[in-house]
Amino acid sequence: MPVTDVTTDPNALTMTLTAEFDAPVDRLWDAFTDPRQLERFWGPPGWPATFPTFDFEVGGRALYFMTSPQGEKSYASWEFLEIDEPRGFTVLDNFANEEGGPLEGMPVMRVVFTFEPTATGSRMVNVSHFASAEALEQVVAFGAVEGSTMAINQLDRVLAGLREYAGGKGTQTEILDDTHVRITRLIDGPIDLVWRAHQEPELLKQWMLGPDGWRLDVCEVDPSVGGRYRYEWEPAEGIEGERFGFDGETLLSEAPRRAVTTEHMIGTDFPSTLNDLNLYEEDGATLITLLIEYPDKETRDMVLATGMTDGMEASYARLEGVLTAV
Numbered sequence: 001m002p003v004t005d006v007t008t009d010p011n012a013l014t015m016t017l018t019a020e021f022d023a024p025v026d027r028l029w030d031a032f033t034d035p036r037q038l039e040r041f042w043g044p045p046g047w048p049a050t051f052p053t054f055d056f057e058v059g060g061r062a063l064y065f066m067t068s069p070q071g072e073k074s075y076a077s078w079e080f081l082e083i084d085e086p087r088g089f090t091v092l093d094n095f096a097n098e099e100g101g102p103l104e105g106m107p108v109m110r111v112v113f114t115f116e117p118t119a120t121g122s123r124m125v126n127v128s129h130f131a132s133a134e135a136l137e138q139v140v141a142f143g144a145v146e147g148s149t150m151a152i153n154q155l156d157r158v159l160a161g162l163r164e165y166a167g168g169k170g171t172q173t174e175i176l177d178d179t180h181v182r183i184t185r186l187i188d189g190p191i192d193l194v195w196r197a198h199q200e201p202e203l204l205k206q207w208m209l210g211p212d213g214w215r216l217d218v219c220e221v222d223p224s225v226g227g228r229y230r231y232e233w234e235p236a237e238g239i240e241g242e243r244f245g246f247d248g249e250t251l252l253s254e255a256p257r258r259a260v261t262t263e264h265m266i267g268t269d270f271p272s273t274l275n276d277l278n279l280y281e282e283d284g285a286t287l288i289t290l291l292i293e294y295p296d297k298e299t300r301d302m303v304l305a306t307g308m309t310d311g312m313e314a315s316y317a318r319l320e321g322v323l324t325a326v
Contacts, residue, residue, distance in 0.1 A: 001153045006145050010133045015144065017126040019152050023159040025115045025122045029086035031158050032113060035062070041154040043067075044147040045182060045291050046276055047074070048258070053100070058083055062091075063100040069260040069276050069293075071225075071252045075100070081110070088114040093128070107135035124152075150176065162186055162282040171313035173304070178297040181304070183290040185316045189323035191281035194288065195256035196326070197319055198277065199223045203326070204231075207319040210311040213239035225253050232266065248272065271295040273303075288316070 002019040009016070021028055031037045035051035043049035047066040054062045062078040077100045078091035090113070095106035102108065110129040115122055126148075130136040157165040166172070166186035174182045187194050197203045201219040208216055210233065218232035232245030245266040252260035257279050264272040274293040279286055294300040 002156055003149045003152050006149055008136060008140060008145070010136060013130045013133060013136055015128045015130075015136065015139070017124075017148055017152065019124045019126075019155070020118065020121065021124070021155065021159055022121040025086050025117050027159055028115050028122045028124060031155060032115075033089075037158055038064075040158050040280065042151055044150040045154070045176060045180065046293070047147075048278065056080060056083070061100065063096065065098075067252075069251060069274055071260075073098075077102075078111075086115060088112065107131070107139055109135075109139070126152075157287070162280070162285055162287050166287055167285070171309055171316055173309045175300075175304075176291075179294045179300060181292045181294070181300060183288075183292070183309070183312065185288045185312070187286045187288060187316065187323070188284070188320055189286055190284065191256050191279050191286045193323050193326055194279055194286040194319075197322065198259065203322060207322045208315050209233070209318065211314050214241070217243075218245065223250055223253055223259070225250055229261065230266070248275075271299070273299075 002021055003017060004020055005016075005018045007016045008014070031041075033056055035054035038051055039049050042064070043066040046069055049064050049066050051062055051064040056062070058080055060080050062080070063075070064077070065073045065075045067073050075096040075098055077094050077096040079094075080089060080091055082090040091111050093109040093111045094102040096102060107130060112127045112129070114125045114127075116125070117123075128139075130139070163186070166184060169186070171183060171185045174184075176182055197207065199221060201221050204219050204221070205216045208231070213236045214233050215236065216231060217234045218230055220230045222228055227250050228247065229250070230245065230247040232243065234243040235241040246263050247266055248262040248264055250259065250261050252258065259277045261275050261277075262272040263275050264270070273295070276291040276293070278289040278291070280289070294303065
């Protein structure tokens with residue numbers, strides 16, 4: 001993971017994050033100064049960032065918001081104080097309202113981004129300066145250490161490019177913490193088709209089958225917010241296994257990039273998971289990122305032990321074949 005250290009210093013009133021990358025300083029600079037690239041990593045998993053305004057000049061401002069799986073938005077703004085291309089820049093960072101104005105009672109930070117070359121690539125040092133120990137404690141209590149670490153650890157995929165980062169690696173499962181798992185799979189196909197394949201029953205029935213010998217017998221989908229879905233699988237004759245299924249509700253839908261649903265195993269009293277699907281296209285390929293939130297570590301481990309990753313890989317491999325025929 002890129003992040004090597006996060007340190008808070010109540011005497012100096014600072015929080016310092018250090019990260020190492022296998023990319024040159026110029027490439028790192030581009031990622032932090034292009035809002036479309038920033039959007040791919042600045043928000044932690046489950047809270048992707050959107051930068052509707054990015055006026056990158058001294059005295060200019062950037063406004064961004066991060067959107068939760070339930071659609072809640074948390075706003076912040078930067079005022080650019082110093083720019084020293086490609087070595088770094090300094091911003092005044094505010095918690096903000098929808099118009100970008102500072103929120104009363106919330107900390108204001110001076111944040112210094114520094115990029116420097118290393119023998120293997122580059123290093124970023126991010127130092128946040130606070131007005132008081134109380135302000136530092138407040139931001140740390142909000143989860144800034146964990147959130148910033150998870151956000152910056154997503155930057156590798158942006159710097160490398162999707163095909164280099166995920167091409168040929170199949171379905172990858174990462175355990176992020178006790179309740180969150182991130183699954184990624186690069187699909188050779190455009191984002192619009194990949195989105196349709198996750199929303200339209202006639203396409204879902206062709207690929208979301210799991211291991212060979214199973215079929216999606218029931219596929220009912222209302223992809224609108226508040227709409228419900230129901231999937232039921234059954235084995236073919238001679239295949240061992242019992243019929244099973246899932247149902248749930250759509251909480252957020254932002255075609256063709258993001259859909260958040262609940263997922264409950266039919267016929268059980270197991271608690272629901274939260275499934276946050278994100279799609280991103282680059283060079284004709286689409287990266288599927290599925291962030292799953294489990295109710296507890298025990299449920300997470302139980303589901304992973306079922307061979308979920310292998311089943312998903314079989315389905316995703318099938319999806320690529322389906323897309324060539326659409």
